[in-house]
Amino acid sequence: MEQLPAGMNHPLDILFPGGKTRALTLSYDDGTVHDRELIRILNRFGIKATFHLNSGRLGSEGYLRAGDIRSLYDGHEIASHTVTHPHLCEFDEPLIVSEVSRDMASLSELAGYPVRGFSYPYGEYSDFISGVLRALGVAYARTVRSTHGYALPENFLQWHPTCHHGEDLLDRTRTFLDRDVPQGALALLYVWGHSYEFHDRNDWNLMADFAREIGGDRSVWFCTNIELCDYLMAAGRLEHSADKTTIVNSGDIPVWIVRDRIPCELMPGQSTRVRPA
Ligand SMILES: [Zn+2]
Numbered sequence: 001m002e003q004l005p006a007g008m009n010h011p012l013d014i015l016f017p018g019g020k021t022r023a024l025t026l027s028y029d030d031g032t033v034h035d036r037e038l039i040r041i042l043n044r045f046g047i048k049a050t051f052h053l054n055s056g057r058l059g060s061e062g063y064l065r066a067g068d069i070r071s072l073y074d075g076h077e078i079a080s081h082t083v084t085h086p087h088l089c090e091f092d093e094p095l096i097v098s099e100v101s102r103d104m105a106s107l108s109e110l111a112g113y114p115v116r117g118f119s120y121p122y123g124e125y126s127d128f129i130s131g132v133l134r135a136l137g138v139a140y141a142r143t144v145r146s147t148h149g150y151a152l153p154e155n156f157l158q159w160h161p162t163c164h165h166g167e168d169l170l171d172r173t174r175t176f177l178d179r180d181v182p183q184g185a186l187a188l189l190y191v192w193g194h195s196y197e198f199h200d201r202n203d204w205n206l207m208a209d210f211a212r213e214i215g216g217d218r219s220v221w222f223c224t225n226i227e228l229c230d231y232l233m234a235a236g237r238l239e240h241s242a243d244k245t246t247i248v249n250s251g252d253i254p255v256w257i258v259r260d261r262i263p264c265e266l267m268p269g270q271s272t273r274v275r276p277a
Pocket residue numbers: 029030081085120121122
C-alpha cells in the first residue's frame with residue numbers, strides 16, 4: 001500500500017477548497033475527436049479535466065477543429081502539448097522554444113484565456129527541457145511517469161501523475177476514497193491518458209464506472225491541473241509573522257487552512273491569528 005503524502009512542508013495545515021482533503025484532476029492528451037465523448041461523461045458527473053492539445057494538428061483528420069475547442073472544453077482547461085508533437089529530446093533550445101511558445105500563443109487565442117500548462121509529448125522530459133519551459137513561463141508540465149501514489153507534486157515542471165487510466169484505475173480510486181487522510185496531509189489522484197484509447201479498446205465503460213464512483217463524492221475537490229497548481233502555489237505563499245501567531249494571505253485567491261482544528265477560509269488580503277506550532 002502506498003503512503004499518503006506527509007503534506008506540504010508548511011507550519012500550517014492546508015486544506016483544499018471547501019475544507020477538503022482530497023483532490024482529483026485528470027489530464028488527456030492530443031485533442032482527438034474522442035475528447036467529445038470523454039467530456040460528455042465527465043460533465044455528467046461534475047469532474048474537471050485538462051486537455052493538452054497540439055495546435056498544428058487541429059482540423060486534420062481525427063482531430064478537433066480549432067473553432068470548436070473553446071465551447072467543447074468550457075469548464076475544463078486547455079493546455080499545450082507543442083505545435084506538432086515532436087520528440088523534444090532531439091531538439092535544441094530555439095526549436096523547443098518555437099514548438100512551445102507558438103502552441104501556447106495559438107491555443108490562448110482559441111481558448112480566450114492565457115494557456116499556461118503543458119504535457120511532454122511522448123512523456124519525454126529532461127532537466128534541460130524543463131528549464132526552457134520555466135523560462136517561457138510555463139506553470140506546470142506533466143510527465144507519463146506513474147507514481148502509483150497520492151502525494152502532491154514536488155516539482156510542477158516534472159509533475160508525475162498517479163497513473164494512466166489503464167493501470168487498475170477503479171481499485172486505485174477506491175483506495176483513494178476509502179483511506180483516512182490524516183490531518184496535515186492532502187491526497188491527490190491524478191489520472192492521465194488519451195480519449196482515443198477508450199475508443200480503440202472499446203472500454204468507455206471504464207471511464208463511466210470511474211466517473212460514477214468518484215463523481216458524487218463530496219470529500220473530493222474536482223479541479224483542472226492549473227487550478228490545482230495555482231492553489232498550491234497560493235498556499236505556499238501564505239506569510240507568517242515571526243512568532244508564527246499570525247498568518248496573512250497576500251495572494252489573490254482564497255486558501256483554506258486549519259485554525260484551532262477547524263477548517264477556515266482565508267480570503268485574499270485577510271490575516272488571522274493561529275496558535276504557535
Ligand atoms: Zn501526445
